[in-house]
Amino acid sequence: MNAEKLLEQMHGLKSIFDEKESELTGLDREIGDGDHGVNMKRGFSAVNDKVSAGSTQDILKQTGMTLMSSIGGASGPLYGFSFVKMSEVAKEEIDGENLMEMLEVFDRTVAEKGKVEGGEKTMYDVISKSADLFREKGSLSLEDLQQLAEETKDMIATKGRAAYFKEKSKGTIDPGAQSAVYIIHALGEGVEK
Amino acid sequence: MTEILIISHSSEIAEGTRSLVSQMAGDTVIHASGGVDGGIGTNVDQINDMLEKIGDDTVCFYDIGSSRMNLEMAVEMYDGPHQLHISESPIVEGSFLAAVENSVGSSTEDILEKLKTMKK
Numbered sequence: 001m002n003a004e005k006l007l008e009q010m011h012g013l014k015s016i017f018d019e020k021e022s023e024l025t026g027l028d029r030e031i032g033d034g035d036h037g038v039n040m041k042r043g044f045s046a047v048n049d050k051v052s053a054g055s056t057q058d059i060l061k062q063t064g065m066t067l068m069s070s071i072g073g074a075s076g077p078l079y080g081f082s083f084v085k086m087s088e089v090a091k092e093e094i095d096g097e098n099l100m101e102m103l104e105v106f107d108r109t110v111a112e113k114g115k116v117e118g119g120e121k122t123m124y125d126v127i128s129k130s131a132d133l134f135r136e137k138g139s140l141s142l143e144d145l146q147q148l149a150e151e152t153k154d155m156i157a158t159k160g161r162a163a164y165f166k167e168k169s170k171g172t173i174d175p176g177a178q179s180a181v182y183i184i185h186a187l188g189e190g191v192e193k
Numbered sequence: 194m195t196e197i198l199i200i201s202h203s204s205e206i207a208e209g210t211r212s213l214v215s216q217m218a219g220d221t222v223i224h225a226s227g228g229v230d231g232g233i234g235t236n237v238d239q240i241n242d243m244l245e246k247i248g249d250d251t252v253c254f255y256d257i258g259s260s261r262m263n264l265e266m267a268v269e270m271y272d273g274p275h276q277l278h279i280s281e282s283p284i285v286e287g288s289f290l291a292a293v294e295n296s297v298g299s300s301t302e303d304i305l306e307k308l309k310t311m312k313k
Contacts, residue, residue, distance in 0.1 A: 068266070069238040072229060074259050077237055081266045113262050 001094040001191050003056045009186045010063050014048035016182050017041045027175040031157060031165045036075065036175040043071040043079070056094060060087035074114065075123065075176050079183065082109040082127075096134070096193035103131040103184070114159070121155035121169060123176030130184045140188035142181070149177040194222070195301045197288050198243055198253040200235055200260050201227035210285050218292035222248065235260040240267035250276040250301045252291050252308070254284045276301070282308045 001009070017024075017040045025037030043066070051062040064083030067076050086102045086109075094102070107128045110116060116124045126148045133148065134140050150173060157169040197214070201207040207227030214223055224243040229236050235255075240263055244251075255264045261279075268277045278301070280287050290311055294304045 069236065072234055072236065074262065077259065077263055077266055080237070084270065113265060 001056075001099075001189075003054065003059060003092065005190070006056050006059050006094065007051065007053055009189060010044075010051055010059060011048045013044040013182065013186050014041075016186070017044045017179075020178075020182065024175050024179060027173055027178055030172040031169045032175060035073070036179065039071045039073065039076060040179050043067045043076055046070040056090040056092055057087045060084070060090055075179070078110055078114050078123070079179075081113055082106045085109045094191060096138075096191055099188055099191045100131050100134055102187065103127070103134065106184075107131065116159050119155060120159045121152045121157040121174045121177070122159050123174070123180040125149075125152050125155070125174070126177045126180035126184065130188075134188065134193065138193040139191065140185060142185050145181040145185055149173050149181045152177040194220075194249055195291070195295045195299075195304055196222040196224065196247050196249050196251040197291055197295075198240075198247070198251050199223065199225040199227075199284060199288055200240055200243070200253070200264055201225075201256045201284060202233050202235055202258070202260060203256075204228040206256065206284070210288055213285065214288050214292045217289065218296035221292040221295045223288070223292070224251070235263050237263045237267050237270075240264055241270070244268075244271050244273065244277070247273070247275055247277075250278070252278045252280050252288075252301065252304060254280050254282065254288045254291075256284045278305055280305070280308050282311055283313065286311065286313050 021037040021041045028034045028036035047063050047066050050066050060083050064080045068080030085105050089101050089105055091098045110124050110127050116122050118128050129148050152174040157163045199207050199210050204227040207225040211223050211225040226239050226243055255261045291304050294307055
């Protein structure tokens with residue numbers, strides 16, 4: 001993936017999150033405060049407006065800074081800061097190896113800044129498994145990423161707002177895990193091992 | 194001279210803590226901010242803006258939830274000339290202690306040491 005394609009992918013997330021707003025809002029109403037859909041939509045709408053052409057590093061950094069300043073709560077800063085950190089390792093042509101490197105940075109950043117581990121029903125459950133998924137399958141399909149999000153259904157939330165719902169959080173996909181599916185898919189679309 | 198940064202979810206807490214601390218240590222520079230868009234919250238931009246204004250090494254205090262995460266991110270992205278330290282001490286008692294120590298001439302290291310062993 002080159003800079004031009006990456007910019008198209010980042011801008012393209014606006015229409016994805018426009019389309020998925022009600023889905024994410026629905027999930028977040030079940031186990032959160034119901035603002036994840038509108039937050040992601042607002043964030044990527046700002047990305048579409050503000051992020052302009054440049055190197056892959058510029059684009060990822062601009063995306064991160066924009067997300068950090070336009071989405072409240074924990075998910076905006078975590079996604080935003082992860083993009084900033086990924087920008088530091090991105091190459092001009094993001095190939096399979098570089099994508100894995102970026103996904104590992106994504107993993108480390110969310111773990112460290114979100115103080116989260118696997119199995120806690122969060123975005124991290126998708127992010128932390130995506131590098132392995134890519135290694136195993138050679139690409140990142142929407143179906144395979146969705147499967148990772150589905151696995152959060154049976155988990156009980158212990159982090160974030162959903163933790164207040166305890167056992168009741170079972171049966172619903174974590175909204176952060178669901179939004180992570182779209183973001184990682186956009187980062188990896190068309191990249192092969 | 195060491196400066197103090199206060200980031201809270203509430204503008205009233207930030208301003209209230211600033212006035213409390215200023216009364217005891219009026220010569221200490223305090224950067225305080227709280228709330229987002231007139232409501233409750235913190236964000237990274239707001240902390241970045243405060244960090245642009247610091248003039249010396251700074252001890253930073255945060256209150257609850259995501260303020261710590263946002264502060265950590267802003268500190269990690271800071272590329273200015275000063276040393277930034279995040280204190281785990283409670284925002285009111287911690288900033289108060291830091292300002293009083295600062296006003297009697299303690300070094301940043303001494304202030305951090307005192308904060309580590311402080312009891313409410």
